[in-house]
Amino acid sequence: MKNWIQTFILFLIAAAVFIFNSSTTCSSSMLALVTDQIQSSSYSPYSEDDSFLYKKNFRKSGKQIVYAFKKAYPHKVEQIEFRNNDWALKISGTWFHYCEGRLLPEGSLNQKYEYTAYPFYRYEKGLPPLPVFTEQEKKLIEAKIAEREFNPPHRHPGIYNALWRISDEATAWERVKNIYFLGKKTQIHRELLEELAAVEEEIMEKAKTDSELKAFIASIADTAGYTWRKIADTNSLSCHAYGIAIDIIPKRMSKLITYWLWAKEYHKEWYSIPYKDRFIPPLTFIEAFERHGFIWGGKWFYFDTIHFEYKPEILILNGWDLD
Numbered sequence: 001m002k003n004w005i006q007t008f009i010l011f012l013i014a015a016a017v018f019i020f021n022s023s024t025t026c027s028s029s030m031l032a033l034v035t036d037q038i039q040s041s042s043y044s045p046y047s048e049d050d051s052f053l054y055k056k057n058f059r060k061s062g063k064q065i066v067y068a069f070k071k072a073y074p075h076k077v078e079q080i081e082f083r084n085n086d087w088a089l090k091i092s093g094t095w096f097h098y099c100e101g102r103l104l105p106e107g108s109l110n111q112k113y114e115y116t117a118y119p120f121y122r123y124e125k126g127l128p129p130l131p132v133f134t135e136q137e138k139k140l141i142e143a144k145i146a147e148r149e150f151n152p153p154h155r156h157p158g159i160y161n162a163l164w165r166i167s168d169e170a171t172a173w174e175r176v177k178n179i180y181f182l183g184k185k186t187q188i189h190r191e192l193l194e195e196l197a198a199v200e201e202e203i204m205e206k207a208k209t210d211s212e213l214k215a216f217i218a219s220i221a222d223t224a225g226y227t228w229r230k231i232a233d234t235n236s237l238s239c240h241a242y243g244i245a246i247d248i249i250p251k252r253m254s255k256l257i258t259y260w261l262w263a264k265e266y267h268k269e270w271y272s273i274p275y276k277d278r279f280i281p282p283l284t285f286i287e288a289f290e291r292h293g294f295i296w297g298g299k300w301f302y303f304d305t306i307h308f309e310y311k312p313e314i315l316i317l318n319g320w321d322l323d
């Protein structure tokens with residue numbers, strides 16, 4: 001009898017070990033599957049692919065991306081060339097290679113696997129419809145975010161350093177200027193003063209006849225441009241560190257949601273939070289920014305609805321005409 005009980009206990013332990021092993025193999029192969037799907041559906045294998053998240057493909061070649069930069073920054077991009085089997089662009093005398101979206105300076109091509117690609121993504125006019133995900137896709141999103149936390153994107157800052165002539169906090173301070181935007185004091189890159197003035201002019205003009213827009217302007221508590229910092233939970237510099245991003249902060253948030261990373265803490269399916277529960281400036285306000293080369297973070301899957309940043313290359317890649 002005692003022998004039988006011992007055998008039974010050993011059997012239970014063996015069964016438990018077997019189940020544990022197969023479940024861990026299962027979850028790691030699940031992650032491999034996610035990575036495979038993300039990589040195979042993307043034109044550039046190391047980019048943060050968004051076609052799965054937006055349920056739409058957005059594939060641009062190295063040539064299209066390099067030409068979008070030339071059109072976006074005509075006075076900064078000095079030359080474009082097909083060099084050593086890859087598209088490249090020259091800024092301030094340095095060649096940057098497309099390198100599957102990584103945009104690496106020629107001197108860093110040997111370390112290419114250390115770097116993540118820049119995201120080049122679909123950006124629609126108006127509010128894009130929120131995607132509806134299947135249960136399996138929701139699991140893939142969770143795995144993608146877990147992977148992101150474990151292995152945050154690390155982009156080579158060289159190309160934006162060259163475009164904005166900023167390499168550290170000291171040079172950033174030399175490039176930014178104190179301004180008033182919609183009556184609030186902030187700091188912005190000196191080379192964006194005209195663009196931001198044009199945005200402001202358009203907003204003020206429209207507000208004369210648009211009462212919703214007028215009320216929104218009155219509800220702004222603060223505008224936050226330059227700050228020396230990285231993107232939350234990543235190793236990459238934020239656009240705020242270049243003085244090319246501006247946050248519009250309202251006096252009252254009224255429980256509206258602004259940022260995916262905070263929403264994730266208490267909403268399991270934070271990406272399904274309807275627009276009515278998110279803080280959203282009037283479309284006329286957003287469009288004034290867009291016409292002058294700024295994109296609004298509220299259209300990102302990883303949304304940040306108070307955030308605007310100057311990225312004309314994204315709008316050009318999406319076929320927008322800019323003023």
Ligand SMILES: [Zn+2]
Nearest residue numbers: 245246247307
């Ligand atoms: Zn921001």
